[in-house]
Amino acid sequence: DSGVTQTPKHLITATGQRVTLRCSPRSGDLSVYWYQQSLDQGLQFLIHYYNGEERAKGNILERFSAQQFPDLHSELNLSSLELGDSALYFCASSIAGVPNEQFFGPGTRLTVL
Amino acid sequence: EDQVTQSPEALRLQEGESSSLNCSYTVSGLRGLFWYRQDPGKGPEFLFTLYSAGEEKEKERLKATLTKKESFLHITAPKPEDSATYLCAVQEGGSEKLVFGKGTKLTVNP
Numbered sequence: 001d002s003g004v005t006q007t008p009k010h011l012i013t014a015t016g017q018r019v020t021l022r023c024s025p026r027s028g029d030l031s032v033y034w035y036q037q038s039l040d041q042g043l044q045f046l047i048h049y050y051n052g053e054e055r056a057k058g059n060i061l062e063r064f065s066a067q068q069f070p071d072l073h074s075e076l077n078l079s080s081l082e083l084g085d086s087a088l089y090f091c092a093s094s095i096a097g098v099p100n101e102q103f104f105g106p107g108t109r110l111t112v113l
Numbered sequence: 114e115d116q117v118t119q120s121p122e123a124l125r126l127q128e129g130e131s132s133s134l135n136c137s138y139t140v141s142g143l144r145g146l147f148w149y150r151q152d153p154g155k156g157p158e159f160l161f162t163l164y165s166a167g168e169e170k171e172k173e174r175l176k177a178t179l180t181k182k183e184s185f186l187h188i189t190a191p192k193p194e195d196s197a198t199y200l201c202a203v204q205e206g207g208s209e210k211l212v213f214g215k216g217t218k219l220t221v222n223p
Contacts, residue, residue, distance in 0.1 A: 002156065031209065043157070043200065045210040058210055090156050092211075099145025099164065099204045102211060104156035 003027065004093050004105035012111045018079040021108045025072055025093030031055070032074040033094070033102060034066055038087040049074055050096060081112045116140050119201050119214035126221050129190045134217045136201030137183040146184050147211065148177050149200040157200055191221045 003026035011019055025032050034046040045058035049068035060066075063081075068074040078085060088109050092102040120135045138146065145164055149157035161170040163179040170177050174195065176187040186199055198218045202211040 002158070004156075033210065035211075042215040043202075043211075043213040045212070048209055056208065056210055088154075094209075096209075098207055098209055099162065100209060101147065101159055101162055103159055104149075106156045107154075109154070 002103040004103055006091050006105035006108050010109050014113055017081050021076040021089055023074045023091030029093035031094045031096055033092045034076050035090045036087050083112050086112045116212050117214035119217050123218045126191055128223050131189045134186040134199055138203050140203050140205040142206045144204045147202045151198045193221045193223050196221045
């Protein structure tokens with residue numbers, strides 16, 4: 001158990017809908033990262049938040065957004081969902097700085113029908 | 114061009130048959146190279162961090178090494194429970210994001 005929690009575990013929804021994925025980091029970690037894992041692309045970095053502020057963006061679609069709250073939990077919002085958004089979404093947390101070891105949550109499996 | 118390339122894509126071993134997985138990288142200014150283990154449908158589990166060429170780390174049957182262009186994950190006398198996908202990732206420069214390879218799927222048969 002990494003100490004990172006994610007909810008829900010599974011999400012099934014229809015095209016065009018909007019969903020919210022939630023992540024709670026390990027105790028003491030201020031950084032939260034979101035990654036997407038699909039069969040053909042592997043693990044891809046989406047976005048990084050540190051202590052409530054956006055630090056870096058990766059290959060995140062404009063239909064996707066995230067935020068980190070004062071209690072340090074984070075939410076990833078996915079809207080206007082398409083079939084291709086079906087994937088595993090992972091949250092990771094770490095202490096700040098480079099290099100750092102990132103600890104991953106169990107993931108949310110999103111299926112868009 | 115991929116920054117992190119892992120080979121082979123898949124590897125089948127008999128229990129007790131030692132082997133190595135390769136991770137080659139082309140990033141400049143490497144700050145850290147990370148190995149993770151991922152079981153199907155689960156999140157990646159952190160194994161090792163390597164910071165500089167020549168460094169080695171060990172954990173049970175696993176040993177990770179790093180050169181200026183690649184890293185190896187050596188598996189000695191593997192057991193069926195070592196079956197998983199092993200992922201390599203790098204951090205470069207001042208970026209905190211991890212850039213992952215596509216992984217090596219290891220199957221160890223009893």
